[in-house]
Amino acid sequence: MGTEGPSRHLRWDDESLGVRKRVALWLSREVGDGNVFTMDQLREAFPGVAQLDRRLRDLRNDGWVIDTARSDSSLHPNEMRFAARGLPVWESSVRFPRRGSALRDEVLKRDGFACTHCGLSVAEAPSSAPAEVVLEVAHITSLAAGGSGGLENMITLCANCHRLLDHAKPVDPDSVLQQVDDLSEDERSLLLAWMVLDQRPFSPVERAWAAYRRLRPAERKAVTRRVAEAVRDQIPLYGGT
Ligand SMILES: [Zn+2]
Numbered sequence: 001m002g003t004e005g006p007s008r009h010l011r012w013d014d015e016s017l018g019v020r021k022r023v024a025l026w027l028s029r030e031v032g033d034g035n036v037f038t039m040d041q042l043r044e045a046f047p048g049v050a051q052l053d054r055r056l057r058d059l060r061n062d063g064w065v066i067d068t069a070r071s072d073s074s075l076h077p078n079e080m081r082f083a084a085r086g087l088p089v090w091e092s093s094v095r096f097p098r099r100g101s102a103l104r105d106e107v108l109k110r111d112g113f114a115c116t117h118c119g120l121s122v123a124e125a126p127s128s129a130p131a132e133v134v135l136e137v138a139h140i141t142s143l144a145a146g147g148s149g150g151l152e153n154m155i156t157l158c159a160n161c162h163r164l165l166d167h168a169k170p171v172d173p174d175s176v177l178q179q180v181d182d183l184s185e186d187e188r189s190l191l192l193a194w195m196v197l198d199q200r201p202f203s204p205v206e207r208a209w210a211a212y213r214r215l216r217p218a219e220r221k222a223v224t225r226r227v228a229e230a231v232r233d234q235i236p237l238y239g240g241t
Contacts, residue, residue: 006090012045019046021090023055024064027082036079056080060166062087063143071167084144103151107137111156112199117165119202120158120210134159 010017012025026045031037042052049055056066063086069075114120115135138157141147157165180188194200202210212223230237 006088010090017090019049019052020055020058022046023052024059024085024089027059027064027066028085031082033082033084036075036081038078038080040078059086059089062089063139063147065142065144086142086144103149103154104137106151107154108135108156110151114156114202114210115158115161116156116200117161118158119200119206120213136162138162138165 006025006028010021010025012022012029014022017025023042023046026042027037030045039052042056043049046052056064060066065083065086067075067081067083069077069079072081075081113135136157136159137154139147139149140153140155143149147153180191183191212220215223226237229235
């Protein structure tokens with residue numbers, strides 16, 4: 001799958017283009033789909049350009065598939081494989097749910113501003129909260145693999161889960177059913193309820209955890225101390241006598 005190649009007049013060594021575009025062009029022209037390259041080769045092509053690994057991450061966010069030794073065991077640790085093109089980032093009219101876009105907001109709202117994988121939610125005012133919870137909107141099936149750019153193919157994940165799931169092997173229905181087979185009867189009923197709801201409602205303890213994670217470090221320490229005392233003395237934190 002993937003997208004059409006860049007038009008001929010675009011050159012990867014044209015310094016008037018942005019680095020992300022140039023790296024995408026370099027991968028398409030110099031490396032070629034399915035071929036292996038190293039970070040050193042990339043650095044050689046873009047001498048003096050900082051944070052090239054960040055450019056690769058940007059491209060991954062735009063659906064480009066660039067495997068590392070972590071996701072593809074046939075690769076050496078210093079090798080990467082340019083597996084598939086994603087969005088044609090060399091075009092200036094590419095539409096993608098950017099920060100603040102209506103589609104991104106819609107996905108976040110639908111998912112209750114919480115990671116659908118672990119349940120962590122983000123503070124409404126991120127500037128005043130610890131920055132560890134960063135919500136991202138991801139494609140379930142990557143654009144490069146033919147996934148749609150619509151709401152139904154999008155999911156809210158925290159940055160940690162996003163990274164985790166990006167490096168996980170793709171799943172197929174049989175492997176899901178196999179995992180379900182290993183569950184207890186209660187767990188299976190619970191899972192079915194989530195499936196029917198098409199949502200995983202988080203339990204009170206998970207909500208408390210997510211809220212706790214939104215506190216500033218000093219506040220967290222104070223709250224942890226209070227909870228430790230309550231647990232030790234078996235007393236309620238509030239409303240007790
Ligand atoms: Zn998460």
